[in-house]
Amino acid sequence: GEAVVPVANCDVKEYNSNPKEQLPFKEFVEYWREYIGNGHRSSRGCLYLKDWHLSRSGLIPKILGSGIAFPEQDVYTTPVYFSSDWLNEYWDAVAVDDFRFVYMGPKG
Structure with a gap:
């Protein structure tokens, strides 16, 4: 619950996007x-909640109660139809960034 996450206000437009806090x-x-x-x-x-990099946030050990390095932890299972991850195959190899994001929020 203490993680700081990016949150977009969907009711406000700024430059064809939504401002985040x-x-x-x-x-x-x-x-x-x-x-x-x-x-x-x-x-x-x-x-x-939009564009949260959960896998690199450093919170997975706290969530799982483990001291193991967080990028290797599985917090969810990717559905088979989305399991081929071309972007992250490259980014995992160069260890610079990732394209794994969490999105969640209410309807509307």
């Missing part, structure tokens, strides 16, 4: 619960 993950989850409880409305707009 950094929020603690637990605050985003609280917002999401309130948003649903209020009939999918909020004075903050429709917020969506």
